[in-house]
Amino acid sequence: MALIELNNICKTYYIGDMSLPVLKGVSLKVERGEFVALMGASGSGKSTLMNILGCLDHPTSGQYRLDGQDISRLTSDGRAVIRNQKVGFVFQNFNLLARTSAVDNVVMPLTYTSEDLTDRQCRRRAEELLTRFGLGDRLDHEPSQLSGGQQQRVAIARALVNRPPIVFADEPTGNLDSHTSKDVLNILRQLNEDEGITMILVTHDAGVAQHAKRTIRIHDGMIVDGAYGGRVSVGGDA
Amino acid sequence: MKTYRTMRTALRALRRNPMRAALTTLGIIIGVGAVIAMMEIGAGSSAAIQKTIASMGANTLMVHPGTASSSGVSFGSGSIMTLTPDDCEAIMKECTAVKTAAPVVRTRTQIVCGDRNWVPTFIYGSSPAYFDVREWNVPTDGELFTDLDVLNSSKVCLVGQSIVRELFDGRSPLGKEIRINNVSLRIVGVLRQKGANMMGMDQDDVIVAPWTTIKYNIAGSSITNATQSRSSTSSSTSSSVNTISDIYPSSTVSLYPEKSSTQAANNPMLVRFTNVDEIQVLANSSTEVQLAIRQITSLLRDRHRIRPGQPDDFVFRNMAELSSVMTSTTRMMTNLLLCVALISLVVGGVGIMNIMLVSVTERTHEIGLRMAVGAQSRDILTQFLVEAVVLCLLGGALGILLGHGGSLLVRYFLKWPVMTSPAAIIAAVVVSATVGIVFGYYPAWKASRLDPIEALRYE
Numbered sequence: 161m162a163l164i165e166l167n168n169i170c171k172t173y174y175i176g177d178m179s180l181p182v183l184k185g186v187s188l189k190v191e192r193g194e195f196v197a198l199m200g201a202s203g204s205g206k207s208t209l210m211n212i213l214g215c216l217d218h219p220t221s222g223q224y225r226l227d228g229q230d231i232s233r234l235t236s237d238g239r240a241v242i243r244n245q246k247v248g249f250v251f252q253n254f255n256l257l258a259r260t261s262a263v264d265n266v267v268m269p270l271t272y273t274s275e276d277l278t279d280r281q282c283r284r285r286a287e288e289l290l291t292r293f294g295l296g297d298r299l300d301h302e303p304s305q306l307s308g309g310q311q312q313r314v315a316i317a318r319a320l321v322n323r324p325p326i327v328f329a330d331e332p333t334g335n336l337d338s339h340t341s342k343d344v345l346n347i348l349r350q351l352n353e354d355e356g357i358t359m360i361l362v363t364h365d366a367g368v369a370q371h372a373k374r375t376i377r378i379h380d381g382m383i384v385d386g387a388y389g390g391r392v393s394v395g396g397d398a
Numbered sequence: 399m400k401t402y403r404t405m406r407t408a409l410r411a412l413r414r415n416p417m418r419a420a421l422t423t424l425g426i427i428i429g430v431g432a433v434i435a436m437m438e439i440g441a442g443s444s445a446a447i448q449k450t451i452a453s454m455g456a457n458t459l460m461v462h463p464g465t466a467s468s469s470g471v472s473f474g475s476g477s478i479m480t481l482t483p484d485d486c487e488a489i490m491k492e493c494t495a496v497k498t499a500a501p502v503v504r505t506r507t508q509i510v511c512g513d514r515n516w517v518p519t520f521i522y523g524s525s526p527a528y529f530d531v532r533e534w535n536v537p538t539d540g541e542l543f544t545d546l547d548v549l550n551s552s553k554v555c556l557v558g559q560s561i562v563r564e565l566f567d568g569r570s571p572l573g574k575e576i577r578i579n580n581v582s583l584r585i586v587g588v589l590r591q592k593g594a595n596m597m598g599m600d601q602d603d604v605i606v607a608p609w610t611t612i613k614y615n616i617a618g619s620s621i622t623n624a625t626q627s628r629s630s631t632s633s634s635t636s637s638s639v640n641t642i643s644d645i646y647p648s649s650t651v652s653l654y655p656e657k658s659s660t661q662a663a664n665n666p667m668l669v670r671f672t673n674v675d676e677i678q679v680l681a682n683s684s685t686e687v688q689l690a691i692r693q694i695t696s697l698l699r700d701r702h703r704i705r706p707g708q709p710d711d712f713v714f715r716n717m718a719e720l721s722s723v724m725t726s727t728t729r730m731m732t733n734l735l736l737c738v739a740l741i742s743l744v745v746g747g748v749g750i751m752n753i754m755l756v757s758v759t760e761r762t763h764e765i766g767l768r769m770a771v772g773a774q775s776r777d778i779l780t781q782f783l784v785e786a787v788v789l790c791l792l793g794g795a796l797g798i799l800l801g802h803g804g805s806l807l808v809r810y811f812l813k814w815p816v817m818t819s820p821a822a823i824i825a826a827v828v829v830s831a832t833v834g835i836v837f838g839y840y841p842a843w844k845a846s847r848l849d850p851i852e853a854l855r856y857e
Contacts, residue, residue: 211851214770216770216850216851217851236774236775237774237775237776240769240772240773240774240775241772241774243770243771243772244771244772244773245772249770249771251854255763255767255770255854257414257764257767259414259415260410260414264410268407268768268771269771269772270403271400271403271404271407271773271777272400272403272404272768272771272772272773272774272777273400273772274400318771322772
């Protein structure tokens, strides 16, 4: 069974009396362990689709199954639990908490986990992740004392601290130079290859998208390429 | 576990931004501090004003014997002699609205000291409770006489400032003896100056002695007071012992020959209990004066065996004018304090809410991030509420110290009366916690309602 299964997802924003359809019937499947790039120009509905995939938003219509669970009918609190358990986020601007040590930043998502972990277990988990990404000597540094690449690695560690099956990376290299970009992308690929974490990379940069094994292209609210593992499919109308 | 973690997150967030926490707390500190300082200074002033009015006699009450009349001829106020020292004891013991009560006997006669003499306006015999009733219990010099002196009818007395001036040229009269009706009284204390009363009579022209001494040793041989003269034990011990009285007879010249023992046996006089001229009563407060009157009325009617329908054999006199001044002053001060406290709390509360709202806006991004990684709206609500309540309690505690310190400073430097009121402190703590929850809830609720996508995009 596919990890992600979107079936005819529509998203329409209403501004006053005007309705603004952003996603016009998107269907796609992502299998467990895939590395998918989601590409599209700005205004194509890429971010909206990403928000729905990441359970930050709910679709106006259509069905979304994540790991066999129907997400489209969940309340915002229900989606918060899914985000906590199943999804990790890596953002373009890192989104680390200022004046908070790297370890505390990584531990933060565990605050909202119902799983019973002692403080020491939480901290050990964070330290292991940071050490693995080469930040073992910067555990107690605050974001302002870290370089961009290091900050993004802290953010990746934070995304992984709950051991989610899927990680969304939204333009993870947008604020980094080409050298550190390569480092970060390598880390993401390694995670995908070594641990089988499903990786969804949102970007508008074709060079970055090359790192992925499959590219889904979205244009004007519809998927134009790559919806089902290599087959070309135009999203069916509702 | 999760709630505990959220609370700890809140505390950590406070520690992470001490400046913001301090500013938020400052609003509360000032609010609570203002309330406490105003309450303490206000309560002190209010108490001082009330005490001043009370010392003029707003909560005192005088019980006088009633008027006797015969065939339509009234003998004037105080002509019934049914008021006894035991009545006074009973009033003190049984009337709940009464703080204390003192029996008073009066006389007016000449006093002699060395080569000087003087006729004081008042010679009072009473118990130590009298000084409590009259708010006169701190003598400027020496000390008060005691209940034991009353029991022993000790020959001691206290004198007022005018007596000191007239008899001693202002020098300390402590230990000196003055003679009243040839009875020597030792001066044990000098009373604080009280000035004239509302009728213009000099209240310092006074001698106060144990009532037993005045009643049995002095008034007994004195004729000047109409009420006292009738109770005269005509051959009092003092006059028989004193040889001078043979030369200068101080007792009444008897119009009629004294009865022989046979005559006395033939016409037995009813044995009468000792009576007093008045009982002065101090009510618990000026508002309880009316209650005290009701209690004393029923007690005395009972003790004097007055049948229902019969008139009382005693009358009350109180300072009705003063009481009304006192009541209105008290009400005004209470309202004033309430207004001040409310305004301070509103100012403090609005300050808290503003800075909380600013804090939420400033941290929109953080809230978005927390929601993105799985915080439910309840978690965000808890975090911000805990922050608000902790800040308010902390601010409340510091505010209490600040307010209390402020009022102490006022006391030391401005010499203003200040009254520590535990009620105000408790109220301020309760209110600061409430303000924290109420004024912290809206921003917290607003934070929890944020859309994570919007919040993350917010810069």
